Amino acid sequence: MQTRSLGLPDVRQARVAQRLAPHVASLNAWVDRLSAERWTPSFDPADGGVGARVLLLLESPGPTASVTGFVSLDNPNATAENLTCLLHLSGLPRKQIALWNAVPWQMSAGGVVAPVRAHHAEAAPLTRHVLSLLPELRAVVLVGRHAQVAWPHVGSSLPTFACPHPSPQNFHTRREEAGTALLALLDARRAARSG
Template sequence: METRALKSEAVRQARLGQVSAPHVEPLNRWVEEQSGEGRWLPYFDPADGGLSARVLLLLESPGPAVSRTRFASMDNPDGTAENLRCLLHLSGLRRADVALWNAVPWQMSEGGVVSPRPAQYAEAAPLTRQVLEQMPHLRVVVLVGRHAERAWPLVGSPLPTLACPHPSPQNFVSRREAAVRALGALVEARKMLSGQEKGATPLPEK
């Protein structure tokens, strides 16, 4: 399994050439419309499910690597993205079923990691709602990290959610159980999609 693929300039340029692929074109056109006035949003990764995604992995905010790659992607050249890519592989979730986004989606960490503030949760909530409206096949949202968990109630969506520890290397080293819990959340998301979880009830149609 390849990780940190967007470290390669050739891969990055090829991926940029796919931002208008049919399954991500409306999302990435929306990204471009929302960017401006001194801030910008990263593209949805064409390697993910895009409009067909059934699981949304909602992280906190774009990390420094995004300023180099221009993508919200688990192929970014940093430890968090690498951990997330490995967790997805181990969980059995198909990448075609998944999309990646951030609760506060604009880039503010080009010079180093900057954590979102509560006021920014409310500012970003309408953007998250607009993303959800463009993904008719979503069945579950995985809230990756405490900022995503805190921001989600402001979105006001009825979609089922699962809590997942943030997969940063620092978090996984300092809290050894975090990786196990993170993998468990993604496994549960896969089971919810397949209807194999014991006692699961059908998810409502959107």
């Protein structure tokens, strides 16, 4: 299982060339319009795009997103690597997922900046729009506390599953969190199959 591959310039260049592949074209065309106002990382063409059955709603783009240009399991950081490993263990195929951020615009290019409730409310219409672009969606995994706090602003009736943030610090200091995260992904996989 390859992780952190978007840290390699040739992989990143190939992924950029696939940004408007048919399954992600409508998503990334919309991201381009958003980015005219505030830079927002793209959907990863390695994921399921409009065919996704599970949305992994993350918190906000981390600093590596400004380097790679993607919300991606392949970003070169340990959080993305942990999430990739959890997905592998859950058996949830990558082609069935899409990744998005509860606050989608870049806030942390120079370091980690946590979103506040006003950001969650401001971003909720964007999340609702993402949901409308994913017609096969059957479940949402709320990855991290900020995504969980932001979700009520969205007002969706989709089944949701709370997942602890997969940062190394969180998993190292709270070892049970990895097991809780895996259970959330297993529940989401079951929901994806039932729809």
